[in-house]
Amino acid sequence: MRRLLAEPLVHFLGIGLLLFLLYALVAPADTRDHRIVVSRAILADLEAQHERLAGRPPTGDELRQLVDTWVADEILYREGVGMGLDRDDVVVKRRVRQKYELIAEEEASAAPTEAELEAYLKANPDRFTAPPLVSFTQVVVPPEGGDAAIAARITAMKAALAGGARPETVGRGTLLPLRSKDMTLDRVAAEFGGGFAGALAGLPDGRWEGPVLSTFGLHLVRIDARTAAGMPPLADVRAAVEREWENERRVRGREARLSSLRERYDVKVEEAR
Amino acid sequence: MGSRFRALTMAGGLALAACSPAKQDKAKTTAPKTAAEAASARAPSGRKAYFGAVHVHTSISFDGFTLGTRTMPEDAYRWARGEAIEPGMNGVKNQVQTPLDFYMVSEHSEMLGVFQEMQRPGTAASKLPIAKRVLSSDPAVAAAVTEIFGDLNAGKLDPATMNVLLDPAIGRSTWRTIVDVADKYYEPGKFTTFAGFEWTSSPENRNMHRVVMFRDTKVLPDLPLSTIESQDPETLWKWMDTQRARGSVLMAMGHNGNSSDGRMFEQVKFDGSPIDTGWVAARSRNEKLYELTQIKGTSETHPSLSPNDEFADFEIWDYTISAEAERPKVRTASYARQALVDGLAVEARGLGNPFKVGFYGDNDTHTAAGSHEEFNYTGKFGVEMLPGVRLAGLPGMPAGQVKQIREFGSGGLAGVWADENTREGIYDAMYRRETFATSGSYIRLRMFGGFGLTRADLDAADFAARGYQKGVPMGGDLKGAPGTPAPTFLVRALKDAKSANLDRIQIVKGWIDTVGQKHEKVFDVAWAGERKPGPNGKLPPIGNTVDLKTATYTNSIGAAELAVAWTDPEFKPGERAVYYARVLEIPTPRWSTYDSVRLGKALPKDLPHTIQERAWSSPIWYTPS
Numbered sequence: 001m002r003r004l005l006a007e008p009l010v011h012f013l014g015i016g017l018l019l020f021l022l023y024a025l026v027a028p029a030d031t032r033d034h035r036i037v038v039s040r041a042i043l044a045d046l047e048a049q050h051e052r053l054a055g056r057p058p059t060g061d062e063l064r065q066l067v068d069t070w071v072a073d074e075i076l077y078r079e080g081v082g083m084g085l086d087r088d089d090v091v092v093k094r095r096v097r098q099k100y101e102l103i104a105e106e107e108a109s110a111a112p113t114e115a116e117l118e119a120y121l122k123a124n125p126d127r128f129t130a131p132p133l134v135s136f137t138q139v140v141v142p143p144e145g146g147d148a149a150i151a152a153r154i155t156a157m158k159a160a161l162a163g164g165a166r167p168e169t170v171g172r173g174t175l176l177p178l179r180s181k182d183m184t185l186d187r188v189a190a191e192f193g194g195g196f197a198g199a200l201a202g203l204p205d206g207r208w209e210g211p212v213l214s215t216f217g218l219h220l221v222r223i224d225a226r227t228a229a230g231m232p233p234l235a236d237v238r239a240a241v242e243r244e245w246e247n248e249r250r251v252r253g254r255e256a257r258l259s260s261l262r263e264r265y266d267v268k269v270e271e272a273r
Numbered sequence: 274m275g276s277r278f279r280a281l282t283m284a285g286g287l288a289l290a291a292c293s294p295a296k297q298d299k300a301k302t303t304a305p306k307t308a309a310e311a312a313s314a315r316a317p318s319g320r321k322a323y324f325g326a327v328h329v330h331t332s333i334s335f336d337g338f339t340l341g342t343r344t345m346p347e348d349a350y351r352w353a354r355g356e357a358i359e360p361g362m363n364g365v366k367n368q369v370q371t372p373l374d375f376y377m378v379s380e381h382s383e384m385l386g387v388f389q390e391m392q393r394p395g396t397a398a399s400k401l402p403i404a405k406r407v408l409s410s411d412p413a414v415a416a417a418v419t420e421i422f423g424d425l426n427a428g429k430l431d432p433a434t435m436n437v438l439l440d441p442a443i444g445r446s447t448w449r450t451i452v453d454v455a456d457k458y459y460e461p462g463k464f465t466t467f468a469g470f471e472w473t474s475s476p477e478n479r480n481m482h483r484v485v486m487f488r489d490t491k492v493l494p495d496l497p498l499s500t501i502e503s504q505d506p507e508t509l510w511k512w513m514d515t516q517r518a519r520g521s522v523l524m525a526m527g528h529n530g531n532s533s534d535g536r537m538f539e540q541v542k543f544d545g546s547p548i549d550t551g552w553v554a555a556r557s558r559n560e561k562l563y564e565l566t567q568i569k570g571t572s573e574t575h576p577s578l579s580p581n582d583e584f585a586d587f588e589i590w591d592y593t594i595s596a597e598a599e600r601p602k603v604r605t606a607s608y609a610r611q612a613l614v615d616g617l618a619v620e621a622r623g624l625g626n627p628f629k630v631g632f633y634g635d636n637d638t639h640t641a642a643g644s645h646e647e648f649n650y651t652g653k654f655g656v657e658m659l660p661g662v663r664l665a666g667l668p669g670m671p672a673g674q675v676k677q678i679r680e681f682g683s684g685g686l687a688g689v690w691a692d693e694n695t696r697e698g699i700y701d702a703m704y705r706r707e708t709f710a711t712s713g714s715y716i717r718l719r720m721f722g723g724f725g726l727t728r729a730d731l732d733a734a735d736f737a738a739r740g741y742q743k744g745v746p747m748g749g750d751l752k753g754a755p756g757t758p759a760p761t762f763l764v765r766a767l768k769d770a771k772s773a774n775l776d777r778i779q780i781v782k783g784w785i786d787t788v789g790q791k792h793e794k795v796f797d798v799a800w801a802g803e804r805k806p807g808p809n810g811k812l813p814p815i816g817n818t819v820d821l822k823t824a825t826y827t828n829s830i831g832a833a834e835l836a837v838a839w840t841d842p843e844f845k846p847g848e849r850a851v852y853y854a855r856v857l858e859i860p861t862p863r864w865s866t867y868d869s870v871r872l873g874k875a876l877p878k879d880l881p882h883t884i885q886e887r888a889w890s891s892p893i894w895y896t897p898s
Contacts, residue, residue: 052436
């Protein structure tokens with residue numbers, strides 16, 4: 001008997017009994033379901049879990065033990081929830097919340113329909129409008145000498161370029177790219193500086209212009225091509241729209257769900273003292 | 274020699290009223306292009322500098338997860354493209370000022386995705402006893418994670434726990450997700466992503482980590498290699514050789530030799546036995562690059578190894594990777610400069626050069642968001658999104674750990690000279706070591722070396738074409754012959770268009786003399802302003818414009834561009850040598866200064882208030898006949 005009293009299981013059951021009695025004292029009438037079914041699915045789950053932990057399926061004895069534990073969990077959980085023990089417990093709350101969110105996120109993983117993507121594209125013009133692009137060629141004006149020497153040099157370089165000289169043979173060595181293709185203005189600003197990017201908008205196309213000042217000095221520039229900003233058809237940006245649609249669902253889904261659920265609740269926050 | 278470039282910035286004083294009236298954008302107007310122009314765009318001289326990072330973690334990595342990061346690989350790629358994300362659970366968002374061209378999420382392959390699985394109710398992972406520790410919000414969790422990781426590698430955990438932590442089913446599906454997301458965000462020509470991972474070998478908390486990168490996602494293993502089988506880098510190289518035989522194209526890059534306590538560049542095998550030609554060949558076949566700088570410090574060189582280099586003391590992080598602020602016992606075989614010279618010595622023994630690595634910089638962020646912009650630094654882990662945590666740690670954090678966090682640098686950037694911004698373009702540039710590292714600024718740096726190169730080639734409009742034609746790009750080899758003249762190096766550097774001016778270009782030379790003695794020397798070769806080297810041969814400092822009260826600086830000193838054609842005045846044709854360029858910015862505020870000013874706190878006494886950001890080219894090697 002003494003050995004039996006030392007068993008943790010007996011303590012456990014004892015506590016369970018106490019809780020039960022306590023509950024019986026305060027509960028009006030017991031209307032809860034007292035049926036517990038250890039379904040085949042649960043059994044398979046228990047077996048699979050054991051196999052992952054131990055690397056082999058459970059023996060008959062082990063499975064019986066797993067079932068007993070599962071049943072004990074279930075009984076005491078139901079009794080505890082019945083008594084409201086879950087309500088003030090932060091750990092339980094977090095767990096349930098995480099579980100809810102995870103399930104809700106996984107539920108919302110169906111692929112978008114064509115109509116949904118069309119609608120999403122229309123609703124987010126800022127995100128899918130292709131920015132204006134510019135392609136250009138530039139050469140560096142060697143900076144030596146005074147203003148007059150540089151001005152004369154610019155005139156000579158322009159004449160050479162207008163006469164068909166290859167840009168590789170005009171100007172001075174630089175790490176700046178000679179030719180830049182389909183660049184956004186942000187990108188031009190990152191490579192040449194903001195002032196240079198701004199100046200490109202004002203240049204006529206197809207001929208050597210300048211000098212244009214960059215962060216690094218003076219340049220002669222020829223605009224080779226421009227693509228105006230525009231909203232592409234869905235077919236052209238389908239992958240990007242689908243990616244953005246899925247991401248929005250992933251990131252905003254959680255907040256959206258919460259706010260729609262919150263609407264169903266009347267939340268009152270008392271004044272802090 | 275630097276003074277002529279001063280004129281460049283002054284030329285801006287010219288009146289520029291020649292702009293034509295604004296013109297409406299047309300749908301698409303194309304100027305005629307000649308066949309010659311089209312062809313030269315594909316020539317190596319048309320290569321462009323692209324910036325990115327390939328050492329990036331999210332909450333999938335076990336330590337990112339436990340230290341307050343909630344992001345996933347999607348967030349990483351979105352951030353790199355310029356979108357604001359919230360990396361931690363503290364409401365703080367981060368957005369990069371200058372978006373990146375390429376990015377690779379490289380999670381720790383050990384326990385891949387398992388810590389996240391612990392969150393998922395009902396899973397075997399969530400039921401492990403250690404799950405409680407991992408999911409705890411206690412600041413001591415960092416130590417717990419280090420301990421779990423150490424026990425895992427040492428095989429000290431119980432078999433049930435091991436089985437779940439190493440569950441290949443979890444690892445496989447997580448890896449699949451990482452690869453799928455990389456594919457989803459890859460836009461050839463615009464934004465390049467890669468599949469990769471980090472192999473986290475940490476014997477006794479000595480950092481032997483390697484980032485592994487795949488050229489494409491056509492042929493990939495179904496699970497990355499972890500260190501569970503072995504922490505020996507040879508195991509990694511064998512595995513990589515196997516993947517290569519199966520059709521994958523991949524390479525590995527080491528990092529944080531500074532935290533390896535003499536192991537990253539040791540000249541013995543992992544078990545202490547002598548290296549041989551097979552070992553050297555395996556290493557050099559698989560490791561083409563070395564990550565020179567990142568949040569956990571810069572491992573170019575240590576002041577004790579390079580006492581004559583007054584710029585050696587830069588973002589040194591002198592710890593092992595133990596969570597208890599343990600100091601390494603040695604600095605040898607831990608830093609790249611010394612390794613380059615050691616590599617020459619091993620080669621002279623006839624074994625080949627095991628340390629023939631190019632340089633790149635990176636982040637090692639564990640928040641998905643990179644941290645390289647000094648003014649925009651957000652720490653290594655999610656909890657550090659709050660500046661108070663970056664400066665003073667979490668409440669209850671041991672003092673040693675707080676110091677480690679304060680001493681983090683802001684991490685760097687990888688620069689590559691690539692044909693195009695595609696997986697092939699970027700990977701191939703990295704494989705041929707045509708790369709440079711920066712400490713975070715978007716400095717562009719390029720070097721060519723050759724025997725016939727001249728000052729005229731440097732100044733010529735087709736400078737790069739001449740560099741390739743008459744010499745080799747950085748990462749390349751120069752071969753000598755009897756009577757070989759001294760090589761000339763053409764170096765050009767452009768400042769970050771949005772950041773600080775440049776101070777100087779230096780050439781770092783390492784060599785072994787005919788009796789096998791090892792040497793290193795730093796040459797100042799181009800500089801801004803009218804300065805003259807002093808009697809000690811050292812160029813005086815550029816000055817400092819930083820206002821520590823407001824954490825601002827001005828570009829009233831320094832140059833926007835520096836360039837030089839430099840011929841080695843001490844060249845001896847019979848001596849093996851290696852050369853790389855280092856370019857320094859003028860002083861700017863360190864992240865801890867920006868943070869302190871924002872918070873209205875006194876500047877930390879134990880940290881530098883200003884730093885000189887910098888870039889390092891990959892080396893060029895000279896081998897006598």
